[in-house]
Amino acid sequence: MFISPITVGCRTRCCRNAHSFPSVHFDGESRIFGFLGHTPRSDHPRRPKMRVLITGGAGFIGSHLAGDLLDLGHTVDVIDDLSTGSMDNIQHLTDNPNFSVEIDTIANVEKLEKMVAKVDLVYHLAAAVGVQLVVERPLYTIEANIMGTKYVLEACDKYKTKVVIASTSEVFGKSLDVPFREDGDVLLGPTTCSRWSYAASKMVDEFLALAFYQERKLPAIVVRLFNTVGPKQTGRYGMVIPNFVRQALEGESITVFGDGTQSRCFCHVEDVCRALVAIVDKDEAYGQVYNLGTTEEVTINDLATRVIALSGSTSEIKYVPFAEAYSADFEDIARRKPDNTKIGNLLGWAPQNNLDQILTAVIDHERSKQPN
Numbered sequence: 391m392f393i394s395p396i397t398v399g400c401r402t403r404c405c406r407n408a409h410s411f412p413s414v415h416f417d418g419e420s421r422i423f424g425f426l427g428h429t430p431r432s433d434h435p436r437r438p439k440m441r442v443l444i445t446g447g448a449g450f451i452g453s454h455l456a457g458d459l460l461d462l463g464h465t466v467d468v469i470d471d472l473s474t475g476s477m478d479n480i481q482h483l484t485d486n487p488n489f490s491v492e493i494d495t496i497a498n499v500e501k502l503e504k505m506v507a508k509v510d511l512v513y514h515l516a517a518a519v520g521v522q523l524v525v526e527r528p529l530y531t532i533e534a535n536i537m538g539t540k541y542v543l544e545a546c547d548k549y550k551t552k553v554v555i556a557s558t559s560e561v562f563g564k565s566l567d568v569p570f571r572e573d574g575d576v577l578l579g580p581t582t583c584s585r586w587s588y589a590a591s592k593m594v595d596e597f598l599a600l601a602f603y604q605e606r607k608l609p610a611i612v613v614r615l616f617n618t619v620g621p622k623q624t625g626r627y628g629m630v631i632p633n634f635v636r637q638a639l640e641g642e643s644i645t646v647f648g649d650g651t652q653s654r655c656f657c658h659v660e661d662v663c664r665a666l667v668a669i670v671d672k673d674e675a676y677g678q679v680y681n682l683g684t685t686e687e688v689t690i691n692d693l694a695t696r697v698i699a700l701s702g703s704t705s706e707i708k709y710v711p712f713a714e715a716y717s718a719d720f721e722d723i724a725r726r727k728p729d730n731t732k733i734g735n736l737l738g739w740a741p742q743n744n745l746d747q748i749l750t751a752v753i754d755h756e757r758s759k760q761p762n
């Protein structure tokens with residue numbers, strides 16, 4: 391799978407100062423949708439309204455989060471280079487006067503700093519994401535994730551702006567110490583296996599955020615997201631649920647990679663965003679790392695069976711070896727289950743959607759996109 395070079399951004403004005411990541415090209419004019427220039431408002435009787443920047447806000451999680459923050463009356467700015475995100479994800483928000491989006495890379499540090507200067511809070515979600523992308527483009531993954539996070543933290547540090555860094559359960563690697571606790575050991579595979587570059591780059595992001603907190607007193611929170619799913623997630627970069635649902639609806643074989651005994655815990659993006667919104671109000675969360683995911687565990691075999699049943703499909707299951715799906719040196723993770731006690735204690739948070747509800751929502755969403 392290859393991601394086409396993107397052709398948005400600004401060569402003349404913006405990219406003079408952009409630190410480019412490999413294989414990502416910018417030309418044409420930078421585009422702004424919506425309205426810029428708002429100041430934070432505090433017209434809510436209980437909670438002051440904020441102006442929030444979401445990096446990667448045209449992505450799957452970022453677009454849901456943007457919608458939730460706007461619903462709460464906050465102002466939302468987005469910067470996204472559309473490398474894996476899409477305008478389709480945020481089109482419904484662009485008429486909202488409290489929403490704006492810049493199509494550009496966070497490597498354009500001049501623009502990033504200007505955007506950070508205007509906001510009260512940053513959610514840093516922009517990253518190279520998806521197993522397939524990571525395996526095929528390790529250099530891009532490493533640079534985009536590590537340098538991108540460094541740019542965001544430096545910009546936030548300049549204004550001491552609160553920042554939430556999206557990390558991943560991948561950092562636990564092959565650890566057998568399940569369920570994973572935030573303070574548990576991690577176990578990555580060898581550097582010759584490119585999939586671990588994603589976990590390693592996100593781990594450096596975590597170290598960076600914690601170092602900025604410790605040495606520069608930057609109010610930063612690290613959230614380790616476990617598999618986050620729901621309507622609008624794309625299957626293009628190897629995400630399992632959208633792929634299974636599309637295959638089931640089209641009557642194709644459901645392709646299970648490996649023997650299907652590996653298990654995952656899939657959390658609804660609505661539940662994840664609820665926690666992301668709430669966590670920034672907790673002073674004790676800054677300087678901390680939190681797992682964020684559900685504990686409902688399912689094997690990939692069982693997931694395929696449930697997708698077939700819930701969609702009324704006649705698809706069969708086809709097994710594809712990992713070596714064929716990804717690369718000869720690919721290593722999978724057998725189980726990935728969070729201990730979510732820490733965030734539960736902090737926020738009183740627990741997921742409200744179970745797997746069947748999630749699958750039904752995704753199936754309904756995908757069906758609604760199909761031609762009649």
Ligand SMILES: NC(=O)c1ccc[n+]([C@@H]2O[C@H](COP(=O)([O-])OP(=O)(O)OC[C@H]3O[C@@H](n4cnc5c(N)ncnc54)[C@H](O)[C@@H]3O)[C@@H](O)[C@H]2O)c1
Pocket residue numbers: 445446447448449450451452469470471472473474475476494495496497514515516517518519534538556557558559614615616617618619
């Ligand atoms: N979805 C999950 O299951 C999951 C699990 C663990 C962690 N995460 C993390 O959550 C975050 C969001 O993931 P997602 O699932 O919404 O993926 P996504 O691919 O939909 O979102 C990432 C967004 O970042 C944008 N982006 C990438 N590089 C950029 C750059 N240099 N400048 C500007 N924008 C850039 C992409 O275009 C995309 O819109 C990521 O940091 C990811 O690592 C997600």
